[in-house]
Amino acid sequence: MGLVLYDTTLRDGAQREGISFSVADKLKIARKLDELGIHYIEGGWPGSNPKDAEFFARARELRLRQAVITAFGSTRRAGVPVEEDAQIRALLEADTETVTIFGKSWDLHVTRVLGTTLGENLRMIADSVAYLKGQGREVIYDAEHFFDGFKANPDYALRTLQAAESAGADCLVLCDTNGGTLPSELVAIIEEVKKATNTPLGIHAHNDGELAVANSLAAVQAGVVHVQGTINGYGERCGNANLCSIIPNLKLKLGYDCISDGQLRQLVGVSRYVSELANLAHDAHLPYVGHSAFAHKGGVHVDALIKCRESYQHIDPALVGNRERVVVSELSGKGNIAYKVREFGLDPSISPEKAQE
Numbered sequence: 001m002g003l004v005l006y007d008t009t010l011r012d013g014a015q016r017e018g019i020s021f022s023v024a025d026k027l028k029i030a031r032k033l034d035e036l037g038i039h040y041i042e043g044g045w046p047g048s049n050p051k052d053a054e055f056f057a058r059a060r061e062l063r064l065r066q067a068v069i070t071a072f073g074s075t076r077r078a079g080v081p082v083e084e085d086a087q088i089r090a091l092l093e094a095d096t097e098t099v100t101i102f103g104k105s106w107d108l109h110v111t112r113v114l115g116t117t118l119g120e121n122l123r124m125i126a127d128s129v130a131y132l133k134g135q136g137r138e139v140i141y142d143a144e145h146f147f148d149g150f151k152a153n154p155d156y157a158l159r160t161l162q163a164a165e166s167a168g169a170d171c172l173v174l175c176d177t178n179g180g181t182l183p184s185e186l187v188a189i190i191e192e193v194k195k196a197t198n199t200p201l202g203i204h205a206h207n208d209g210e211l212a213v214a215n216s217l218a219a220v221q222a223g224v225v226h227v228q229g230t231i232n233g234y235g236e237r238c239g240n241a242n243l244c245s246i247i248p249n250l251k252l253k254l255g256y257d258c259i260s261d262g263q264l265r266q267l268v269g270v271s272r273y274v275s276e277l278a279n280l281a282h283d284a285h286l287p288y289v290g291h292s293a294f295a296h297k298g299g300v301h302v303d304a305l306i307k308c309r310e311s312y313q314h315i316d317p318a319l320v321g322n323r324e325r326v327v328v329s330e331l332s333g334k335g336n337i338a339y340k341v342r343e344f345g346l347d348p349s350i351s352p353e354k355a356q357e
Contacts, residue, residue, distance in 0.1 A: 003225055004171075005243065005258055006226060008042040010042060010055070011044045016278075022051075023055050023058060029231075031064070033231075036266055038243075039066065040067065041069050056093075071100070073100075075127075079120070083131065088128060096137075097137065101128055101142065103144065104144060105145050105148075106153075109145055123163075129141060129164050129167035130168060140169070140170060141161075142175055143172060143174055145175060145177045145178065171226050174193065176203075176212075179206030179237070181209070181215060186215050191222065200225050202227065203241075204241075205219075206235065206238065207239045210238075213241055242287075247264070251264060261319075264319060264321075272289075295326075297326075
């Protein structure tokens, strides 16, 4: 199984405060994500609101090159037969090849949030996965709060994964839902999961500890083959893992050919397109895709940049569709002035010494 990119901008990203995509917005973004080379696009939660149900009805008309539209929902409710559960019915009515369902991994959530028993939660997971598989769906199982659950009760957290696996789940996605797991903890836990399961593993990281991208990359290096995230890191609270950072890191730093070179050059454009439809100012300081990601202000930096591009740039910005810029301020040196003179086409032969006059 190759490395899979799974985008949840249209569902988890839309949970960011201040974002409310229209159905038309979501359809436009889905097309852009497909052009970027994303493998799975989570379109929304059809059982939660009419807008998402409408999206799935209209998404059937999309002619995507490679991306698979995925419907998201929860396991059946406690005490409800799976075939009668409204959430499960809504997933099937979305009529997607693939469904993603989340279930509880943390015993605290099972007993204090759902108010059910640990045994019933295992049955909820197994029943839901098995029923959806029986309806011919590919099933991605999101193990919500998995890392917190493992830290609280390792045996039970692993049993929830094994319940999904035994029922036929195609991928087990380990979720750092509260976003507080450190990379060293995450890798150690993944190693334990690998000993207890045989199904391909995924990662879904939140950014509450400013570690979502680092945790996602660490998970891949630990053997995870499915990576979830959002464009620009949009998401609830502090956001999700930012695919605009994950993708170039995977391709340029770790050597995973997850999208083509041409698609990688679209990254800045896709980032700005999504921020525009989200009605949010594009963050100039985002790594890789921000307007200031390759902006140079300090005189020492610019002097070195003129002599050697890689002295203050970790990649060629053109690889992701960005460009280098030099700005002028009281911190500038002679090199900044000479650079701007050449940029504006005033006199390409001017020397830094002449620029000082």
